[in-house]
Amino acid sequence: MDDPCETESGEVHSLEDRSALRAIDDTIDATERIIEKLRSTRPVILDQLITDVCARCSEAALAELSLDPICAGISLVGTHTPTGVPVIALENLDGHFGDGLRRAAHVVEAPYARTRVEEGDLVVSIKGTIGRVCVIPPGFRGNISGDLARIRTSWRISPHFLALFLSSDEGASRLRHVAAGPRRTELPPRALQRVMVPVPPPAHQDRVVAVMTSIDDRTAAESAALDKLRLIRSGLAADLLSNRVRRVVA
Numbered sequence: 001m002d003d004p005c006e007t008e009s010g011e012v013h014s015l016e017d018r019s020a021l022r023a024i025d026d027t028i029d030a031t032e033r034i035i036e037k038l039r040s041t042r043p044v045i046l047d048q049l050i051t052d053v054c055a056r057c058s059e060a061a062l063a064e065l066s067l068d069p070i071c072a073g074i075s076l077v078g079t080h081t082p083t084g085v086p087v088i089a090l091e092n093l094d095g096h097f098g099d100g101l102r103r104a105a106h107v108v109e110a111p112y113a114r115t116r117v118e119e120g121d122l123v124v125s126i127k128g129t130i131g132r133v134c135v136i137p138p139g140f141r142g143n144i145s146g147d148l149a150r151i152r153t154s155w156r157i158s159p160h161f162l163a164l165f166l167s168s169d170e171g172a173s174r175l176r177h178v179a180a181g182p183r184r185t186e187l188p189p190r191a192l193q194r195v196m197v198p199v200p201p202p203a204h205q206d207r208v209v210a211v212m213t214s215i216d217d218r219t220a221a222e223s224a225a226l227d228k229l230r231l232i233r234s235g236l237a238a239d240l241l242s243n244r245v246r247r248v249v250a
Contacts, residue, residue: 017240024233038219050168057200063193073115073144085109086142093134122151122159126187131175133163161205
């Protein structure tokens with residue numbers, strides 16, 4: 001016969017667990033809503049900022065804002081060479097340049113010294129899905145594949161501001177306007193150099209970047225919190241199920 005004290009204790013424990021589970025579920029729901037709100041408002045805020053910039057500032061062609069000619073990368077990377085040069089491709093434009101990057105043999109990469117990238121360079125996709133951008137993070141050195149082009153900006157424009165502009169509706173529209181091919185899925189470097197870009201004062205550029213960075217940082221923090229909540233919930237649910245199983249077996 002079950003000990004009444006143990007049964008009562010088990011029931012109380014179960015009720016507490018279920019209450020905690022509901023509280024976590026509520027927090028997860030609230031966090032998901034916050035993330036969705038941040039993600040849905042981000043492009044709206046960016047477009048508003050860029051529209052204001054375009055209305056107030058003079059413009060210049062990308063060729064005038066680049067320290068070096070805008071060129072496409074390695075046309076044929078070839079077989080992965082573990083000791084070779086890391087090469088960024090279209091699928092790597094999420095900014096995570098870890099061990100998963102393909103590496104080109106030095107003999108293959110050497111003729112493409114003009115498109116070697118380093119911290120602060122802007123990379124933009126020019127084939128297939130055009131207009132995806134990424135600013136090279138600190139510490140990275142490598143090259144890019146032929147579906148990307150490198151832009152090394154002058155002091156007149158921040159690569160982070162330029163990345164935001166090209167990601168906005170206005171920037172995307174200007175890229176499509178100069179794109180080639182029957183479906184406008186190619187962006188020749190010569191055409192990219194002609195794209196007109198607003199050039200606000202550096203302080204204004206920094207403010208735009210700061211606003212968007214704060215949104216991205218908040219989204220990342222909420223996403224990390226959501227992952228942690230889901231992990232806690234999974235563990236608590238497993239404990240609750242385990243307690244139920246033990247009571248049934250008893």
